[in-house]
Amino acid sequence: MLRVHFTAEDFARVRFAPRPSPVAELHAALTMLGAPHEELLFGRWRGRLLRALPGAAGPLADLVPGGSPPSFLDVLGETREEGFALLRETRPELVRSELERVYAGRAAAPPWLRGLHEGDAGAWRVLERAQRAAYETVLAPVWPLVQDLHRAEFTRHALAVAERGLGAALAERVPGSRLRDGVWEWPGATAVRREVRLGGRGLVLLPTFHWRGGPLVQDPPGRPVVLALPAGRGLPLAAPDGAPPGEALAGVLGRTRAALLHALSDGPRTTTDLARRLGVSNATASSHTQALRTAGLLTTTRTGRSVHHERTPLGTLLIS
Template sequence: MLRIHFTADDLGRVRFAPRPSPVPELHAALLMLGAPHEELLFGRWRGRLSRALPGAAEPLAELVPGGVAPYFLDVLGGTREEGFALIRASGPESVRSELERVYAGRRPVPPWIRALHDGDDGAWRRLDRAQRAAYETVLAPVWPLVQDLHRAEFTRHALIAAEQGLGAALTASAPGSRLRAGVWEWQGGPGASGGPSGLGIPGEADEPAGPAGSDGSDGSGSPGGPGGRDVWLDGRGLVLLPTFHWRGGPLVQDQPGRPVVLAYPAGRGLPLAPNGGGTSEEALTGVLGRTRAELLHVLDEARTTTGLARRLGVSNATASAHAQALRAAGLLATTRTGRSVHHTRTALAELLLNGGAAR
């Protein structure tokens, strides 16, 4: 079991990542590539990527011997380049100590890892090339879909938070989890284990050690075991980051002095999308529901509640209830002039419907 402990300050510092982050998503995909479960659904995807992954990406596996990753890989960043720049900016002492930790008792150590330990620029360039090669093969072809799915998940979270509160939005991210007395509890079991780039919580022995994972002893939470793991936010706050490749349990990025990042498997996941594709419209409808998505579409001009009800073929009360939920989520604005009430789409709704001009 994973237990995340909130203080009163932390409850005011929970935020949802505004956009997907390529480095964690890439590492989640690489982890899923090496995971044995859900073969029926993921077997074809694994086979295709395993054949396509270039040799230039092999150093990534050498960086995480035995599935234990150095913590300096724990970064976000809006682009792959930003993410790698954050990795590259890791202090030399941190890089050296982490490489020594993951290779403790392991021999032989690849020459390029020794060079990275010494701060060699050539070794850093090799890591950059490996990450770029993996990104171009695994993630770049589906990145627009990842962006669409993230926007839809963002909207789903916002709607639940607006209608039912933060606690409901948190537990909706993990069916079966619960929030009580300031502790968010995730039940253990299949998948609640090692994760990409040091993001994993310790898991059961039969769980996969992916191409990147964590030993769970980061110094800020109690180690895993029969009782699970405790993560204490201590006022640092929490960032929710949906991931669309990893289908296991929660992935925790817990670095001293930084907000804790919790990556959770969202929705049905990207590899299950028909033909590896999907559209923003399909994702939005799947999150909002057909009626609310259609309501946003018919607001191509300001409409009254009665006008919305007529266009949607529902009662005025139903149209009003849907409009209220969308308004609470920031997707709809309502203005009153005398006895007339008109609804319009907000800028956020336009962004979602148009697929995001800033892609």
């Protein structure tokens, strides 16, 4: 069982990661690569990626000799560069203690890891090169899909909080969990009972679309606790067949309505302006704006004889 203890201050500091985190998602995918379960669904995915991983990514395997990675790898960051920078800023004492933990009772660590233990700049460059190589093979081909899935999860959570409150939204994130007396309880989430105390640091909910096991808890000292929660379709992610980013939205709304929302990126526009930009008649543009307005994705304001359409925050969220 996992038990997350909230203070009153923590409830005001619960947030949903606004965008997927490349480094965190990469580590979830690499953890899934080494996991033995769900062979039927993930066996071919693992085999394909393991064959494709370049030699430069090899040092990453040295970090998980027993299948449990060091916690200093758990960083956020909305871009790869930001994530790598946060990783490089890890306190030296945490790097040393975590490397000693994962290698306790095992054979001597490889030379580059001993260098990382000592804070050697060259060892950090080895780690960064390995992560970049792994990212290009494992994550880059499916990153547009990860972004689309994250937007869908963000929207679902935001609507749940608005309609039913934070407590209900948290329980919905993890079926079978419950929030009572300031403790979020997840029966069966871990093999042994684990207590996580936020202590005013707050909580970040981060969906991950590769890891299919229990929650991945990032509990760095002095920082918000991050819970990486399995989300998405529950299947291995496959690269889109030439589909550009945002194509998933067009598949749901239709190409014209998706294009109409994008056309409002620079601010409100009239029906005539939208029709001209989309290459459709005024009547067709009006029909699409009505459908999007009914769905809560745009608002319409009449000023004299002019009608202006503007995206709602939800509409902006769907295409951001």
